[in-house]
Amino acid sequence: MKLLGSTILAAAFGGEVRPRPDDLTGSEAKCQPDAERDSFTAGKFPDNFKWSFATAAYQIEGAWDADGKGKNIWDTFSQTDGNVQNNDTGNDACKSYYNMVRDVSNMKSLGVKDYRFSLSWARLCPTGKCKDASGQEKRGIDHYHKFLDLLIEADIEPFVTLYHWDLPQNLETTYKGWEGAQVVEDFGDYARLVFSEYGHKVKNWITLNEAEVVCDLGYGIGVFAPGKANLKSQFDCRHHTVLAHTKAYHIYNDEFRATQKGQIGITMNTDWYEGFNESKDNYDAAQRWMDLQLGFWADPIYLTGDYPESVLKNNNDTILQRFTAEQISQNKGAADFFGLNHYTTRLVTDGNAAGENKGVDYTQHTCPQWPQAGSEWLYSVPWGYKKLLTYIHNRYDSEQYPIYVTENGVSSRGNGTDFEPELDDQWRIDHYTGYIGQMKRAIDEDKANVQVYTAWSLMDNFEWASGYTERFGMVWVNFTDPARPTYFKDSALFYSDLITTNELQCSDGTNDGTCKAAPTTTTAQTTTTSSAQLVSFSALFFLIAQFF
Numbered sequence: 001m002k003l004l005g006s007t008i009l010a011a012a013f014g015g016e017v018r019p020r021p022d023d024l025t026g027s028e029a030k031c032q033p034d035a036e037r038d039s040f041t042a043g044k045f046p047d048n049f050k051w052s053f054a055t056a057a058y059q060i061e062g063a064w065d066a067d068g069k070g071k072n073i074w075d076t077f078s079q080t081d082g083n084v085q086n087n088d089t090g091n092d093a094c095k096s097y098y099n100m101v102r103d104v105s106n107m108k109s110l111g112v113k114d115y116r117f118s119l120s121w122a123r124l125c126p127t128g129k130c131k132d133a134s135g136q137e138k139r140g141i142d143h144y145h146k147f148l149d150l151l152i153e154a155d156i157e158p159f160v161t162l163y164h165w166d167l168p169q170n171l172e173t174t175y176k177g178w179e180g181a182q183v184v185e186d187f188g189d190y191a192r193l194v195f196s197e198y199g200h201k202v203k204n205w206i207t208l209n210e211a212e213v214v215c216d217l218g219y220g221i222g223v224f225a226p227g228k229a230n231l232k233s234q235f236d237c238r239h240h241t242v243l244a245h246t247k248a249y250h251i252y253n254d255e256f257r258a259t260q261k262g263q264i265g266i267t268m269n270t271d272w273y274e275g276f277n278e279s280k281d282n283y284d285a286a287q288r289w290m291d292l293q294l295g296f297w298a299d300p301i302y303l304t305g306d307y308p309e310s311v312l313k314n315n316n317d318t319i320l321q322r323f324t325a326e327q328i329s330q331n332k333g334a335a336d337f338f339g340l341n342h343y344t345t346r347l348v349t350d351g352n353a354a355g356e357n358k359g360v361d362y363t364q365h366t367c368p369q370w371p372q373a374g375s376e377w378l379y380s381v382p383w384g385y386k387k388l389l390t391y392i393h394n395r396y397d398s399e400q401y402p403i404y405v406t407e408n409g410v411s412s413r414g415n416g417t418d419f420e421p422e423l424d425d426q427w428r429i430d431h432y433t434g435y436i437g438q439m440k441r442a443i444d445e446d447k448a449n450v451q452v453y454t455a456w457s458l459m460d461n462f463e464w465a466s467g468y469t470e471r472f473g474m475v476w477v478n479f480t481d482p483a484r485p486t487y488f489k490d491s492a493l494f495y496s497d498l499i500t501t502n503e504l505q506c507s508d509g510t511n512d513g514t515c516k517a518a519p520t521t522t523t524a525q526t527t528t529t530s531s532a533q534l535v536s537f538s539a540l541f542f543l544i545a546q547f548f
């Protein structure tokens, strides 16, 4: 493996480069290279460390109306013109519903031992109502039995996510989905069905994937399903996701744990938010972002049972429902591990508001030096990952709640076509090497108890509102060919090597324990995006950044 120059790295990330919202000049201290901060170590990982791949049902399965499956909110959203780039849908996606053997055999060839995937709620219970047999769909239930049997036969351990964004449409139509309190009960019934059906085959359960994205993008600004834009809807959704997780945890704990002997947790997503400089106001502003994006779920479950102080202080009870004393005691400690999805970093400044808004506002910034991936929001900043892991270790006690990294990865955009697959993704290997190296530092230097690392994703798939324009996979999928042939990218071989040896090599192939991070540079602006798109993406990001 060769260390590529940073210009190539930056250009190859996307092929087609996105507009950037950077407002920093790059001369700011935290944008500058820092040898100590940016270097990372190679070498062996702890024994029993698990290397996994992740996917999600709606993003890979297709077969959107096969075998009695009910419609879900992403079917509705993507089948409505104008919601997804190119009006792409997940109707067929990677056709994994029909290609279970292909997916398992790809993993087997790569030496994969652990695989995270999600169940489609509406495949098991078409209306979302799972309480009794009349609401359940046997063909859907049988499908996942077959898939689990294939995994087990291939010696691949399943990590199963119950909810990865595809809420049965009926629940959205009947009581506004995650806005309605009834969703907590219905999610509990769904969880009970899943544990009782599959609990003898599955020992690792993840209740919800990225509730923050579900609620903020789906109900708060409406760029994801179900496409609502309302502050109260967003916070009702947030509140109900905490309660839904806690409900499922206690069902597992009380009814299944003793016999099934598995573990259960939630997966939260967060960027690393770093004070722009050492000023206390900026440090506090960054902490407020951490509280809102991560602490909203992590504090109730792993710390106090209740929302972080800044969240309680800055949101009155007409917006944010408060937990009862009983709920607080049910929330606290309701997990066996700390599931984390992490992709990128932001610098934060305080809004400098006075009066009653003091300590409320903040602004995010990115450095022009940070290489941008194929997704506009994703900048490659490996040092932020180490800081985040250390923060989680200290604040949420990773000795008690081991950290399972359930997603980390990087996208390309526009490089290669289905007819000319771009399988040389050394830039992706360099990105993973940097992030995994910084994770190793957090483990070795700061004693963060990280036990699982999961790459997003096994294969290219339906990237939500971006459709098929962004590729996160280590396996290339030809979305034009009805047979959906797949090809290993170079990164798949890199990851396979990591799984087999449990040892990280530096990008230049050396392994003396001290790799130097690849220098970074501004992404080359060779965009082919139209100016109309530039305006809309910038506007969208302005909206997201200003939202809270």
Ligand SMILES: CCCCCCCCCCCCC/C=C/[C@@H](O)[C@@H](N)CO[C@@H]1O[C@H](CO)[C@H](O)[C@H](O)[C@H]1O
Residues within 6 Å of the ligand: 056, 059, 082, 083, 084, 085, 086, 209, 210, 213, 223, 269, 341, 343, 377, 407, 456, 463, 464, 465, 466, 472
């Ligand atoms: C014609 C209309 C086009 C509209 C285009 C809208 C684009 C919206 C972009 C929204 C920005 C998203 C920011 C969120 C980022 C991440 O937190 C989030 N995507 C992480 O979620 C996980 O990401 C994986 C890769 O993105 C993967 O998709 C997985 O399912 C998620 O768990």
